[in-house]
Amino acid sequence: MEKDFLDFITEYEEIAFELTKKYSLASYNAAISGKTEDYELSGKLELELTKFYADKNKFEYLKKIKKSGLITDDILKRYLDTMYLEFAANQYDEDLLKEINEISNKLEQNFSTYRAKIDGKEFTDNEIEEILIHSTDNLKLQKAWESSKQIGKFVEEDVIKIVKLRNKAAKQMGYKNHFEKSLLLNEQDPNEIEKLFNELDELTKDEFAKVKNEIDVNLAIKLNIDKNQLRPWHYQERFFQHTPNIFNLNLDKYFDEKDLEKITADFFDSINLNIDDILKNSDLYEKPGKYQHAFCTDIDRSGDIRVLCNIKNNSRWMGTMLHEFGHAVYDKFVSDKLPWQLRNYAHIFATESIAMFFGRMVYNPLWLKTTLNLEDKDIMDISDRCKKYLKYDQLVFSRWCQVIFRFEKSMYENPDQDLNSLWKNLVEKYQMLKYPENRNEPDYAAKIHIALYPAYYHNYMLGELLASQLYYFISEKVLKLDNSETGFYGKKDLGEYLKNLFFGYGALYPWNELIKKATGENLTPKYYAKDRKSTRLNSSHTIQ
Secondary structure, eight states: OHHHHHHHHHHHHHHHHHHHHHHHHHHHHHHHHOOHHHHHHHHHHHHHHHHHHTOHHHHHHHHHHHHHTOOOOHHHHHHHHHHHHHHHTTOSOHHHHHHHHHHHHHHHHHHHHOOEEETTEEEOHHHHHHHHHHOOOHHHHHHHHHHHTHHHHHHHHHHHHHHHHHHHHHHHTTOSSHHHHHHHTTTOOHHHHHHHHHHHHHHHHHHHHHHHHHHHHHHHHHHTSOGGGOOGGGSSSSSOOSOOOOSOOOOHHHHTTOOHHHHHHHHHHHTTOOOHHHHHHOBOSOOTTOOSSOEEEESSSSSOEEEEOOOOSSHHHHHHHHHHHHHHHHHHTSOTTSOGGGSSOSOHHHHHHHHHHHHGGGGOHHHHHHHHTOOHHHHHHHHHHHHHHHHHHHHHHHHHHHHHHHHHHHHHHOTTSOHHHHHHHHIIIIIOOOOOTTOOOOGGGGSHHHHHSTTOTHHHHHHHHHHHHHHHHIIIIISOOSSSOOOOTTOHHHHHHHHHHTGGGTTSSOHHHHHHHHHSSOOOSHHHHHTTSOOOOOGGGSOO
């Protein structure tokens, strides 16, 4: 049976490799061009790839092999497990699969090409963000925020339709709904994940309430309004995912006229994680019709790794570059000695943890000092505020993750409920925002992840937990520092550790085993919690 399985693997890899490569390239090219024909090709190839994994005969064969227990080699057993899960995730009706694919492709194009309008003028996401961050004109802020939600109404019907179709497919496969199916087929116990989020709620809600009040007081002063008049458009973001800058902290000025590509390349090179080949294949600047967000894609699991960004010379895009190239170095340094199926990350949140680990560097004073050759007086001026910004930001982000996790879980349990009210109530409860009176719009549908990346967002929070765990382990055990403060620049042992004891294993081990091997303990929130108890701002740091 083992020999028979090896023959099956040979045939499987040959087809899966070609289909994956073709689809990945087409999807990447469509995201750059925004052209209908490119998205149509991407959709066609995605359907072809999905149909391959939907093959019922292959799945029955894998079930038979798995049930037999005759595969004893550890690598082959893990190969079988990961391949089984991929096929299991696609075992539903071909017509249903095609319909889901078509709507998904349409939604992806809509999010890529849609531009918000204010008073008849089109604005990119970057331009909307600039208004929300810098304007103090209340009417202008409201218009910018409301315009950013226009896409929700535009795609609402298709979002609800695809949610119901995903549920239908999940039920055909024996699951309660798509949310449950997604977690289980990604080696996550839904009850354990919910328990973790409940623990996080208890861990953060009291401290967040204090931080939120402080944010409100400072924003009210800045905007010259009463604290009770604050609404979602006053928080310098479309979704209040990150903390408003109440610290008089302006990192953007340090990146003005800087080469973000070079900064990124030099840093990763300094820690023995060279990215020159990845930069050469990437597309990093704005273009008409181009996807406005950012992502990293491993085209073939054989070295062709690319990043898409829309760089502007500011700290946000510096953080995004570090984040996306964090994904990229993980992909690059998975061992090429592994079979193709296992040349992948251990779990989606494992690669998110690395992206977050590096993305945080933009608020690391020591990293800023070394990277930008800043004077000691500059570092003294921003150091305390950088640390506090990151702590506040983590608290705000954890509450935002609560909203998404609980919204998606409830939406898939009952997509016919009043989703507008569900979203509003969760935002008010977990983010403690005052929603606009009498607003009844599908604002949830304006968040691209809910439409296109279902049951995914909770992995960002798990990634944050692991990023903190890795940070402390690397600082204290690998680099053997007396304290946990380091900018990591030039720390080649960091790169060697990640390559040899994290990246290199690929998907050889389930995520929980990998974390235990890499850090000596299971995933734990204690390191994340260690930094979440924030010190109150000194009066000199508040907005006057």
